Structure formats: C-alpha cells, structure tokens
Amino acid sequence: MTDVEVLKALDDVVDPEIGKPLAAIKMLKGATVADDGSVEVQIELPTPAYPDRERISEAVRMALKAKLPEAGKATVSFTSDVKGINSGGAIGLKARNVIAVGSGKGGVGKSTIAASIAFGLKKSGATVGLLDADVYGPSIPHLAGASGQPGMIEKEGPDGQVVQRFEPLEADGVKLMSIGFMVPAEQAVIWRGPMLHKVLQQFLQQTEWGELDYLIIDMPPGTGDVSLTLSQLLGLSGAVIVCTPQQVALLDAVKAISMFNQVKIPVLGMVENMSGDIFGSGGARKKAEEMGIPFLGDVPGESGIRQRGDDGRIASVFDDDSLSRQPLQHVCQNVAMEIAKNLLGGDAPAMPTLEIL
Ligand SMILES: Nc1ncnc2c1ncn2[C@@H]1O[C@H](COP(=O)(O)OP(=O)(O)OP(=O)(O)O)[C@@H](O)[C@H]1O
Ligand SMILES: [Mg+2]
Structure with a gap:
C-alpha cells in the first residue's frame, strides 16, 4: 500500500461543511503510510475557525475502511490556511x-x-x-x-x-x-x-x-x-x-x-x-x-x-x-x-x- 493509493481511495471524500470533494478543493494535502501500515492523512482547512474537524476524520476513516481495508490505524492531521479574496x-x-x-x-x-x-x-x-x-x-x-x-x-x-x-x-x-x-x-x-x-x-x-x-x-x-x-x-x-x-x-x-x-x-x-x-x-x-x-x-x-x-x-x-x-x-x-x-x-x-x- 502506497501514499498514492491512499490518496486515490480518498479522492471522492466530500468535505461535510463545503459539500465538495476534499481533493477537488485542495484540502487533501497528502498521506503517509508508515511501516506498520498505519496511515496519516494531512488536511488543510480553509480557516482555523473550521467547526467540527472530527466529521472530516470520520469521513476519511470510513472511506479507507471501505476502499483500503488493508490500511491500519488512520489519523488525520490538520493545518489551516485562510482563504480569501485579497480584499484590500x-x-x-x-x-x-x-x-x-x-x-x-x-x-x-x-x-x-x-x-x-x-x-x-x-x-x-x-x-x-x-x-x-x-x-x-x-x-x-x-x-x-x-x-x-x-x-x-x-x-x-x-x-x-x-x-x-x-x-x-x-x-x-x-x-x-x-x-x-x-x-x-x-x-x-x-x-x-x-x-x-x-x-x-x-x-x-x-x-x-x-x-x-x-x-x-x-x-x-x-x-x-x-x-x-x-x-x-x-x-x-x-x-x-x-x-x-x-x-x-x-x-x-x-x-x-x-x-x-x-x-x-x-x-x-x-x-x-x-x-x-x-x-x-x-x-x-x-x-x-x-x-x-x-x-x-x-x-x-x-x-x-x-x-x-x-x-x-x-x-x-x-x-x-x-x-x-x-x-x-x-x-x-x-x-x-x-x-x-x-x-x-x-x-x-x-x-x-x-x-x-
Ligand atoms: N447579547 C447581549 N446581551 C446583553 N447585552 C448586550 C448584548 N449585546 C449587546 N449588549 C449591550 O447593548 C448595548 C449596545 O450594544 P452595542 O454598543 O454593541 O450596540 P451597537 O449596535 O454597536 O450600538 P450603536 O448603534 O450605538 O453603535 C451595550 O450596552 C451592550 O453591552
Ligand atoms: Mg456600535
């Protein structure tokens, strides 16, 4: 199992707040598979005031379970980068x-x-x-x-x-x-x-x-x-x-x-x-x-x-x-x-x- 396979399995996971696939709106930043088969998925939020991060983790875990049953324990890590329109x-x-x-x-x-x-x-x-x-x-x-x-x-x-x-x-x-x-x-x-x-x-x-x-x-x-x-x-x-x-x-x-x-x-x-x-x-x-x-x-x-x-x-x-x-x-x-x-x-x-x- 490779990082790429993990990302592929997550390709259509939808952000529960925005309603679009995490990958399509560039919130899915990467995935790392450790030697023991455990997976870390990196998500970049569009604001640090994103409400319930656990909902994303949940959606990610469910997708991995369904599509990559061989994946071990999955953790999701979050960073944020505020999106804006350069107002000024x-x-x-x-x-x-x-x-x-x-x-x-x-x-x-x-x-x-x-x-x-x-x-x-x-x-x-x-x-x-x-x-x-x-x-x-x-x-x-x-x-x-x-x-x-x-x-x-x-x-x-x-x-x-x-x-x-x-x-x-x-x-x-x-x-x-x-x-x-x-x-x-x-x-x-x-x-x-x-x-x-x-x-x-x-x-x-x-x-x-x-x-x-x-x-x-x-x-x-x-x-x-x-x-x-x-x-x-x-x-x-x-x-x-x-x-x-x-x-x-x-x-x-x-x-x-x-x-x-x-x-x-x-x-x-x-x-x-x-x-x-x-x-x-x-x-x-x-x-x-x-x-x-x-x-x-x-x-x-x-x-x-x-x-x-x-x-x-x-x-x-x-x-x-x-x-x-x-x-x-x-x-x-x-x-x-x-x-x-x-x-x-x-x-x-x-x-x-x-x-x-
Ligand atoms: N949710 C609230 N509960 C209790 N008091 C409140 C609440 N919100 C505002 N106040 C009080 O109401 C008063 C008016 O609030 P504020 O000054 O924020 O209003 P404003 O719309 O900015 O007024 P202005 O039009 O004069 O600028 C203040 O004394 C404030 O402490
Ligand atoms: Mg005022």
Whole structure:
C-alpha cells in the first residue's frame, strides 16, 4: 500500500461543511503510510475557525475502511490556511478578508458582535484586525479596554520617500484602530462625507496592519456613507447583519441588507442578538430564511456580555465561565465558513430577495 493509493481511495471524500470533494478543493494535502501500515492523512482547512474537524476524520476513516481495508490505524492531521479574496489589494492593505458588521438600527449590538467576531477568530488561530468605522460614536476602545494614541512610524515609501504610518493598538492579539484613540471620548466628531471618507481611507491604507486573515469593521448605524466608502476602496468578503428579534429591528435589518446590495457588498448572513429576552427569539432566523440569506446564529441577551463589554473585557466572552462562549463561537465559525463556502463551494454569495421592501 502506497501514499498514492491512499490518496486515490480518498479522492471522492466530500468535505461535510463545503459539500465538495476534499481533493477537488485542495484540502487533501497528502498521506503517509508508515511501516506498520498505519496511515496519516494531512488536511488543510480553509480557516482555523473550521467547526467540527472530527466529521472530516470520520469521513476519511470510513472511506479507507471501505476502499483500503488493508490500511491500519488512520489519523488525520490538520493545518489551516485562510482563504480569501485579497480584499484590500487595490489600496495595498494586506487583508485576505474584510468583513463589515452592520445593521440598519442603532444599539442592536453591532460593536459587541463585531468585537466578539474579531476576538473569536483570533482565538481560533487567525490573524485579525478590528477597525472601528463609527467615527461619530466609537465604542471599540472601550469594549476592548484599549486606550492611548496610535504610535507613528516612519517607513520608506515606494519611491524612496519617507511616509508616516499609524501603529495600531493591540488587545488580546487583535490589532485595533479607532478614531476614539485620537479624539477624547466626550468630544463629538462632526464630519461631512468627504472628511469621513478620508479618515476611513487613512485608517485602511496608512495603518501598519501587517498581513491579516480577517479585518473586521464595526459599522456605524444606518447611513450608507461608510459602506459606500468601503465598497469603493475594498473588495469586501461580505457583510454580517446584526439584528434583535423585534419586528422593527428586523425591518431595519432588511434595509441594511438592501443598502449593502446597492453598494455591491455581498451579505454573508444575519446574526440575531439579544435573543430570548423580552424581545422573544427566532425572528431573524425566519427572516433570513425568507430572504434566502444564511443565518449565522443567535446570541442570547445576557448580562455577562454587557458586563464584560462595560468593563473593557469583551474578549473574555470566550472564557470558560462565559455563558455566551458557545453561541459566539458558533457565529465566528459560521462567518468564516460562509466565506470559505463562497470561495470553494462554487456558489456565488447569496443575493437576497428583497420584494419585502
Ligand atoms: N447579547 C447581549 N446581551 C446583553 N447585552 C448586550 C448584548 N449585546 C449587546 N449588549 C449591550 O447593548 C448595548 C449596545 O450594544 P452595542 O454598543 O454593541 O450596540 P451597537 O449596535 O454597536 O450600538 P450603536 O448603534 O450605538 O453603535 C451595550 O450596552 C451592550 O453591552
Ligand atoms: Mg456600535
């Protein structure tokens, strides 16, 4: 029995999440047969936030059992390499995937969910940045417990001239940028569209983000200004829509989806936040189904989330004692897998039906 025979036996094993053969989507990297007949199969995941690796191991073992009964004990080893669309390529931002987190309505938990997605993806092993695009009401500095001004570093530009660049702040391994690091929290920032555009462009282009697997953008409520700017500068992997189960919030989510559609940012799906409290639950799942967009999970209304955010420790929602750890992990996995599916599954990103409007 040779490595090649093992690979051949695994040729049509389908990835349980993406629905395509592991070999065809280049997740099957290799196989090694040891002297004692035991087999090691190497799988490369499209994101470290891949949900249930055991399902792949299981499918691999079953295929070997059926097609190569002489194979001994089989182990599956995993690495990951985040797949992306080089979202920031046009402006020299080295981010494989830029993800906007938005809603049509204020106060539904966008910033909380955006920060949780960033820290959750980081915790799974990805390289992550978090950009606060809410220049009127920045909340990332507070949520992440980060303060101080970004440093300035001098770099040599393409023509040999010296250019100044921002050094992002960092919390729990996630790089952060926010207008909140530059103006005092109580000082309202009143800018017109062109200025807003300029600031966001600087944050994206003149920040030393390094190479990122994911850049998460916390969007301000409502307005299309920011999404228009983003769509002009970047090729986003997609937007995550946050809503609460209330009917009004759901209608606002539909408006947000229509806004992202107008500026050609694909919608990755919908998250229901503050699920299960006085607002009820399940509304977003139903709405997502109706509109043919993925449902990315529900996050309970829970005082622990509020407390951790208020205390500047939002990353701790992934600690063992956090009641919301699992639901938030689910959301992170679903977001990362929607991107992977769009890239590897061969289906175009969901274009929602909008006759409701
Ligand atoms: N799942 C949750 N359970 C309990 N409290 C939550 C939850 N999600 C968010 N909150 C709380 O709700 C408030 C609003 O959240 P957040 O600031 O994230 O909303 P937002 O949509 O970003 O608001 P804005 O439109 O002002 O930017 C915060 O006090 C936050 O702690
Ligand atoms: Mg916010």
